[in-house]
Amino acid sequence: MTILRPTRREMMVLTAAAAAAGIPGMSIPARAAGLAPTRTMRGGANNYRPGAPIVNRIGGGGFWMSGTVRRAGDGAPLAGQRIQIWAHTTEGHERDARSHGATLTNANGEFRLEMPQIVPAFGQAHGHLAYDSGDFKTVFLRPVMASSKDTSLSAHFVLEPA
Amino acid sequence: MRTEKSPVRALLPWIGLTVAVLTPLALASMSPLLQWRGPVYIASGFAGILAMGLMLVQPVLVAGYLPRLGPVIGRRVHRYVGGCLVLAVVAHVAGLWITSPPDVIDVLLFRSPTPFSVWGALAMWALFAAAGLAVLRMRVRVPLRLWRRGHVTLTLVAVGGTIAHVLLIEGTMETVSKVALSLLLGVIVAKAVRDLKIWSLRR
Numbered sequence: 374m375t376i377l378r379p380t381r382r383e384m385m386v387l388t389a390a391a392a393a394a395g396i397p398g399m400s401i402p403a404r405a406a407g408l409a410p411t412r413t414m415r416g417g418a419n420n421y422r423p424g425a426p427i428v429n430r431i432g433g434g435g436f437w438m439s440g441t442v443r444r445a446g447d448g449a450p451l452a453g454q455r456i457q458i459w460a461h462t463t464e465g466h467e468r469d470a471r472s473h474g475a476t477l478t479n480a481n482g483e484f485r486l487e488m489p490q491i492v493p494a495f496g497q498a499h500g501h502l503a504y505d506s507g508d509f510k511t512v513f514l515r516p517v518m519a520s521s522k523d524t525s526l527s528a529h530f531v532l533e534p535a
Numbered sequence: 536m537r538t539e540k541s542p543v544r545a546l547l548p549w550i551g552l553t554v555a556v557l558t559p560l561a562l563a564s565m566s567p568l569l570q571w572r573g574p575v576y577i578a579s580g581f582a583g584i585l586a587m588g589l590m591l592v593q594p595v596l597v598a599g600y601l602p603r604l605g606p607v608i609g610r611r612v613h614r615y616v617g618g619c620l621v622l623a624v625v626a627h628v629a630g631l632w633i634t635s636p637p638d639v640i641d642v643l644l645f646r647s648p649t650p651f652s653v654w655g656a657l658a659m660w661a662l663f664a665a666a667g668l669a670v671l672r673m674r675v676r677v678p679l680r681l682w683r684r685g686h687v688t689l690t691l692v693a694v695g696g697t698i699a700h701v702l703l704i705e706g707t708m709e710t711v712s713k714v715a716l717s718l719l720l721g722v723i724v725a726k727a728v729r730d731l732k733i734w735s736l737r738r
Binding site for chain 2: 414415416418419420461462463466467468492493494495496497498515521
């Protein structure tokens with residue numbers, strides 16, 4: 374019986390450690406030199422399909438993926454950058470081509486793409502975004518929705534020159 | 536434990552165990568997530584839920600909590616159910632692999648972004664090791680007390696890992712039945728470990 378108690382306590386410590394380890398790149402402090410580049414998130418590139426077409430909307434829409442793209446250092450907004458987006462939605466699995474699409478940032482470095490509702494897959498409601506056009510270093514993001522009932526999700530890129 | 540009870544009272548633990556295993560499966564079959572998943576993904580989820588249910592059956596069998604089922608048959612069924620449990624976990628992981636290979640590879644390499652998957656992988660390896668010890672026991676002579684402690688230690692890791700795995704996941708399991716099965720599993724395993732005096736110096 375006594376053997377169970379330390380095991381549970383250890384489990385809680387390990388859970389906390391695992392949770393903390395699960396979000397690297399989100400805790401990088403801003404450097405004195407300026408805005409630090411965004412790091413690729415673990416699992417961000419999973420089920421990536423290179424060359425997703427630029428679309429007005431993925432599928433039937435109803436859910437909004439948005440974000441910004443800025444330059445590392447001075448934080449200047451980057452216009453015309455191609456961001457690829459995919460997720461497990463009400464209309465398809467992550468691997469399906471129809472679940473993938475791309476959009477371009479506007480003059481303020483902002484992007485916004487309508488897509489089908491993201492639903493929990495592999496235990497979490499999450500999306501995937503990629504910047505891989507080559508001018509800057511490739512970055513893959515995997516933001517998680519605070520609630521699977523959310524109808525929008527955002528992710529932000531700070532890119533450094535390739 | 537095994538005093539003769541009335542036939543009806545003797546049935547209660549059997550009914551309770553059946554309900555405990557089948558209810559989470561029945562409620563998961565009503566999950567709204569199923570409509571957006573393919574058959575392989577759906578099957579792998581149910582294999583995982585079934586595995587957790589079989590996990591509950593194991594201590595019940597080996598500690599003799601089912602009336603009218605003798606210890607010899609109980610242990611024989613425990614071995615059989617253990618084999619089914621391993622197969623259910625293999626089906627769970629294989630189905631997920633087919634659904635999304637990179638996500639499963641990340642989990643097996645312990646580099647997944649999701650903390651619950653680490654617990655799942657830990658539970659899986661502990662379960663395989665516990666089953667491996669069970670197979671070895673028929674071939675290698677090890678003092679029974681030592682063997683039991685090893686088998687039970689691995690089992691506790693598998694059970695703890697499974698509970699953490701399911702509680703952190705947003706999947707097809709219905710929340711109340713998920714928490715209830717987790718609590719029941721933890722309580723029954725703790726009771727069996729105590730009743731079987733796994734860590735007492737002498738038996």
